[in-house]
Amino acid sequence: MxxxxxxxxxxxxxxxxxxxxxxxxxxxxxxxxxxxxxxxxxxxxxxxxxxxxxxxxxxxxxGHDVWAWPARTAARQIAAVLQDDTTPATMTVAEVVELGRTPHHGLFDRNGPGDRAVVREAMSRAGVLALAGRRFGSLSGGERQRAQLARALAQEPxxxxxxxxxxxxxxxxxxxxxxxxxxxxxxxxxxxxxxxxxxxxxxxxxxxxxxxxxxxxxxxxxxxxxxxxxxxxxxxxxxxxxxxxxxxxxxxxxxxxxxxxxxx
Missing domain, CATH: 3.40.50.300 (P-loop containing nucleotide triphosphate hydrolases)
Known part of the structure; x- marks a missing residue:
């Protein structure tokens, strides 16, 4: 776009x-x-x-003014991987990547089969599928960046x-x-x-x-x-x-x- x-x-x-x-x-x-x-x-x-x-x-x-969008709409369109990351070290890589689906749900919605497929594909594209069960805090710098990129890809921005x-x-x-x-x-x-x-x-x-x-x-x-x-x-x-x-x-x-x- x-x-x-x-x-x-x-x-x-x-x-x-x-x-x-x-x-x-x-x-x-x-x-x-x-x-x-x-x-x-x-x-x-x-x-x-x-x-x-x-x-x-x-x-x-x-063609759309990004500042005119509601926050949830903007989060569906734009994903950011930033330096000042605050991801809890105890989360697994899969849990980190699943956060990327948050903008696509209501407050009490849970990930369904379609969401899980998107998350798996995002981890595969970012090369972290084999790390799905690892704790985020145990990853190397490069692995952390890939996990954060997978989370961004799961937003489908x-x-x-x-x-x-x-x-x-x-x-x-x-x-x-x-x-x-x-x-x-x-x-x-x-x-x-x-x-x-x-x-x-x-x-x-x-x-x-x-x-x-x-x-x-x-x-x-x-x-x-x-x-x-x-x-x-x-x-x-x-x-x-x-x-x-x-x-x-x-x-x-x-x-x-x-x-x-x-x-x-």
Whole structure:
């Protein structure tokens, strides 16, 4: 489903955090939000999954204003996998994934055969079916991320939100998770901390700097040498290798775009 964010602005404590931020994600695309720390990435993400109401601007999913939906409707359409997870360690993986069916039921409804089939399929797609009986607290970081992704898939969302999904994962777990996200075919908006991984997995990027969109578009159009130096402060270039993978190459010397003045 198509996502459109139009001129979103946010102030926190009277301080502007986002200024007229816009982005677009077509159905099935993976769009990455990248930028230095404090650039507004997570704030923009929060406005999309309705954790933070913007002061101005609009967010539409499939042509519908997401902030006009009742909370339950929004939860059926948008699923988020966040860093500040509060899942009880004593829950089993199956119980965690079953939480994804909550928006589809009334207060006293229980999961039926159809729900159980959806949960099983979600665990299978996320590669955690064999872990169904394990306690969440006993899982590795990569396994926890997969379990949370399975919970999100059980919601059957039109839009998947990921907040630094590879944070604290080892390199193998990172690639496994990103390959899974690529293969889902679900419209995805993800905050990505590592540019190299963002360049590999995303169809397009939105580069934030100082609360504004500094560049947006396909990876090679968004990560020009000028943007990499101006926004990230490094000498680098992005290019597509013969194998089709976009890679970022950093200059040998100097690495930083602006050298620090020595202290006296």
């Amino acid at each position: 198509r996502l459109r964010v139009h001129d979103v602005s946010v102030k926190l404590g009277g301080v502007p955090i986002l200024r007229d931020a816009s982005l677009a994600a077509e159905a099935g695309e993976v769009v990455g939000l990248v930028g230095p720390n404090g650039s507004g990435k997570s704030t923009l993400l929060r406005t999309v999954y309705r954790s933070l109401r913007p002061d101005s601007g609009g967010i539409r999913l499939g 039109c839009l998947l939100i990921l907040d630094e999904p590879t944070n604290h994962l080892d390199i193998k777990a990172r690639f496994e998770l990103l390959d899974l996200v690529r293969d889902l075919g679900t419209t995805t908006l993800a905050v990505m901390h590592e540019l190299d991984l963002a360049a590999r997995v995303c169809d397009s990027l939105v580069v934030l700097h100082g609360g504004r969109v500094a560049a947006a578009g396909p990876v090679l159009e968004a990560l020009t040498p000028q943007v990499l130096r101006r926004v990230f402060g490094v000498h680098a270039r992005a290019a597509r290798d013969p194998d089709g993978i976009i890679r970022i190459t950093y200059a040998a010397r100097p690495l930083a775009g602006d050298r620090l003045t020595p202290q006296r």
